[in-house]
Amino acid sequence: MIKTIIIDDEDHCTARVLNLIEQHPNTFDVLATCNTVDLALKVVPVMQPDLVFLDIQIHDKTGFNFLQEIDKVSFKVIFTTAFDNYAIKAFKYSAIDYLLKPIDKDDFDGAINRLKEDLNSKNIESQIQSLFKNLKPNTKKVITIPSLTGFETLKVDDIIHLEADTSYTHIYTSNNKLMVSKPIKYYEDLLDENIFFKTHKSHLINLDHVKQYYKGKQSYVVMSNDSQVPISVRKKDEFLKRFD
Missing domain, CATH: 2.40.50.1020 (LytTr DNA-binding domain)
Incomplete structure (x- = not known):
């Protein structure tokens, strides 16, 4: 079972991810859902998930703020976003998965299949560092x-x-x-x-x-x-x- 936490400030978006998760029986163990970055920063280090579904814009903070505050990112991240913007290219360059809202079932299934193939990889920390570099404007990618x-x-x-x-x-x-x-x-x-x-x-x-x-x-x-x-x-x- 993949220990999972969902971080999103919109209830209907959290419900959509939960619905898609239910269509993968015996795959996920949903530990918690968080609707603020502050709550996520308290919950994630204690529960130590394998996977976090992470919204980009969470009230007045971002999913990037959350990752920067975590001492060590030891879990896989799948970003969820309503905006096909500059961040998408940074995700692709950094080999980090993402889902565009409203989340399509086929896209979700594809992300989960890729996750299963790569779940034991220990390189998420370097991927996150690459992501932060690629998000900076006017820097070499x-x-x-x-x-x-x-x-x-x-x-x-x-x-x-x-x-x-x-x-x-x-x-x-x-x-x-x-x-x-x-x-x-x-x-x-x-x-x-x-x-x-x-x-x-x-x-x-x-x-x-x-x-x-x-x-x-x-x-x-x-x-x-x-x-x-x-x-x-x-x-x-x-x-x-x-x-x-």
Whole structure:
């Protein structure tokens, strides 16, 4: 059973989460519901949940205030929010799950399936720290990458290029190569399209790391790590416009 606490200041939103939880019998043990940050700060350290459903806006405080006040975040967090705003990108970069209100059953079920796969991971503290970095305006973003042993955090600026490998993606930096169990489309949607460009169905590059361009029947670029990345015929004109 997943020991669970719900933190939300709207009764109907709490009721919705409870209703969805009931549709997963023998999965959750709901320890408490809290409608203020102050109450949550008293309840959570004592009850030590495995999972917290955490609203972003809670009266005059936020779920982020709650996390900053907790001495050690040892539980999984699924954020719930009515706003598809700047925070959503920060959640994705930090590999933290979220649900948009009104919460859809399929979205909820998907989040719970991902949670079950990752429930024993001990890296939530580093994910939360990445989240706080990514929430700060005008700061260099970091991205949390799942690995066999947990998570690795990369500066987005350090990513040179990404290469598809069926449903996996290879991520190349200047001194490392990671294989991630997510398709390249996930990163294409996640990363800033003004900086990252898909040169080919299997390749996504960081334009800031392009060192040389070679034209020809099969044009390609040489990246800052000296790797060669092909540019498809249909992508060539769009690529060259980026350097006009």
